[in-house]
Amino acid sequence: MRLVVGVDGSESSLRAVDWAADNAALRRTPLRLVYASLWERYEGASLAQGADRPSEQVMAEEIVQTAERRARRRQPDVHVTTDVLPEEPEQALVRESHSALAVVLGHRGRSGMTEAILGSVGVTVAEHAHCPVVVLRCDHADRARPGTPGRIVLGVDEKPAGSAALRFAAEEAGLRGVPLEAVHVSRHGVTGALPGRGGGKREPDAVPALDEALRDVPIGLEVLRRTVSGRPRDGLLAASRDAALLVVGARRRPGHFGPQLGRVAHGVLHHAACPVAVVPELS
Structure with missing residues (x-):
């Protein structure tokens, strides 16, 4: 069993990586970082125009690599794996929840929604996941460490x-x-x-x-x-x-x-x- 984090490159999702890395260290369990997007629906080979890979795929890999480096810096002893899934985030994360201790998400993604509105991905995953779902906002930074008093x-x-x-x-x-x-x-x-x-x-x-x-x-x-x-x-x-x-x-x-x-x-x-x-x- 492992902790799964949905990442998308936003600051909020990186806060989720921090929380999950600390929690994985406490639980002595692996950490899995997942980026999911239907990039293949919007960027096929014809749009790449000679590029080896569609730009969205390149961006996705950079996102998970950045999240992986952050997790390893924060908790070097935690085993971290990553994956890029070409499917809807809600569908991917609910499926991941079947074999997860918990799914950890940021409060909002890269869409620029205000902090007062929880993104549709977070709501859907919280509604249908088969394990606990932990949601963090950027302003939860001072509460994100397991060693925090409280x-x-x-x-x-x-x-x-x-x-x-x-x-x-x-x-x-x-x-x-x-x-x-x-x-x-x-x-x-x-x-x-x-x-x-x-x-x-x-x-x-x-x-x-x-x-x-x-x-x-x-x-x-x-x-x-x-x-x-x-x-x-x-x-x-x-x-x-x-x-x-x-x-x-x-x-x-x-x-x-x-x-x-x-x-x-x-x-x-x-x-x-x-x-x-x-x-x-x-x-």
């Missing part, structure tokens, strides 16, 4: 998505040696911190949701519990301000091929102050 935040709703998001969040917290904080956001009730598993006044609906979400937490991992009143998206965005990573589950409906992300996942992908991991959960 906890791992796990978003929990009234019906916890399952254990996959918890496993990923707990593994990240354990690798980094930081606490795991489970945050439950309710539209009603009392706001307050819920340290540990002890007593205290809590929101009635927060207790079963948090207990269910944390029932398989690894022994020895420091776990914090917090419940917040308000809109779920706003509560998780607030929690992301001093977090190293925000993890949310995405329920998948077998046989359904349309959009698979809810409004909360969409919101945190667009606006979180730290990298976001979307973890698929089969409902």
